[in-house]
Amino acid sequence: QRHLISAADLTRDDAVLILDTAEEMARVADRPIKKLPTLRGRTVVNLFFEDSTRTRISFEAAEKRLSADVINFTAKGSSVSKGESLKDTAQTLEAMGVDAVVIRHGSSGAPYRLANSGWIDAAVINAGDGTHQHPTQALLDAFTLRRRLVGRDAGLGQDLTGRRVTLVGDILHSRVARSNVDLLHTLGAEVTLVAPPTLLPVGVETWPCEVSYDLDSTLPKSDAVMLLRVQRERMNAAFFPTEREYTRRYGLDADRMARMPEQAIVMHPGPMVRGMEITAEVADSPRCTAVEQVANGVSIRMAVLYLLLGGNEPALTHARTTEE
Ligand code: CP
Numbered sequence: 001q002r003h004l005i006s007a008a009d010l011t012r013d014d015a016v017l018i019l020d021t022a023e024e025m026a027r028v029a030d031r032p033i034k035k036l037p038t039l040r041g042r043t044v045v046n047l048f049f050e051d052s053t054r055t056r057i058s059f060e061a062a063e064k065r066l067s068a069d070v071i072n073f074t075a076k077g078s079s080v081s082k083g084e085s086l087k088d089t090a091q092t093l094e095a096m097g098v099d100a101v102v103i104r105h106g107s108s109g110a111p112y113r114l115a116n117s118g119w120i121d122a123a124v125i126n127a128g129d130g131t132h133q134h135p136t137q138a139l140l141d142a143f144t145l146r147r148r149l150v151g152r153d154a155g156l157g158q159d160l161t162g163r164r165v166t167l168v169g170d171i172l173h174s175r176v177a178r179s180n181v182d183l184l185h186t187l188g189a190e191v192t193l194v195a196p197p198t199l200l201p202v203g204v205e206t207w208p209c210e211v212s213y214d215l216d217s218t219l220p221k222s223d224a225v226m227l228l229r230v231q232r233e234r235m236n237a238a239f240f241p242t243e244r245e246y247t248r249r250y251g252l253d254a255d256r257m258a259r260m261p262e263q264a265i266v267m268h269p270g271p272m273v274r275g276m277e278i279t280a281e282v283a284d285s286p287r288c289t290a291v292e293q294v295a296n297g298v299s300i301r302m303a304v305l306y307l308l309l310g311g312n313e314p315a316l317t318h319a320r321t322t323e324e
Pocket of ligand 1: 051052053054055056128137269270271
């Protein structure tokens with residue numbers, strides 16, 4: 001594949017290859033000099049039309065660890081504010097000789113349009129588009145799940161068959177939920193979505209997962225519980241249920257966490273709203289992998305960039321060459 005647009009485009013073998021390559025990349029982060037020469041002479045643009053903390057910084061760290069030349073573009077402060085289109089912005093970047101574009105956009109489908117438009121030759125990586133997809137988030141979540149539930153070494157070559165993952169919250173507006181349902185299903189996990197009826201999309205019954213309105217009955221049957229932020233910025237109408245009612249029924253506090261199996265983990269893609277979908281006590285507990293997910297994101301993005309742009313040699317060969 002030349003692009004990474006949707007988690008649904010990945011086969012089981014594609015996904016396992018990315019997770020295994022990310023394990024190799026994670027070894028680079030453990031070394032005093034956290035760099036590989038793999039993308040020396042290649043240029044990557046981070047094209048962010050929507051706000052981001054984790055994804056933007058994580059891609060930049062991954063690109064720099066692979067020795068790419070990095071150009072950061074944010075719509076704020078650019079000629080987009082003067083009315084310049086995605087096509088003209090992309091062609092401006094193409095004229096500067098870009099090998100890959102990492103794009104975050106508020107409109108679902110913008111990365112697909114860019115990849116299939118003929119406007120540019122560069123590889124396109126979706127860093128989150130509207131309510132549609134966020135494939136590298138799903139990959140870093142799967143990486144975290146595999147490490148925690150299967151093991152770092154034991155997990156190599158393995159998928160997530162039979163692991164029970166519950167996603168709780170604003171499924172309606174969540175590209176993280178859509179990407180995770182697609183990827184976790186491909187990797188053999190059993191996924192349950194838990195949300196109030198008002199925060200579930202039309203047609204969710206056709207997705208490859210279970211759906212429930214009741215968090216308390218789902219917790220004891222979960223190996224991992226992933227909490228999703230309620231995306232008020234994407235809502236036109238008044239939020240229903242109220243924040244207080246939402247927290248009472250769907251917020252994860254210490255009492256609810258105690259109902260999960262002993263080894264089960266709590267996940268959050270960030271940004272977290274402490275006091276709403278998660279209490280500070282749960283967010284700061286050793287069972288919560290939110291910070292670990294961020295660290296794993298760099299390894300996953302290195303793996304994706306390496307596999308899309310890198311040479312034909314296995315990642316380990318590069319790692320060894322640099323070490324010597
Ligand atoms: N998880 C995630 O996409 O976070 P950012 O919006 O901060 O990139």
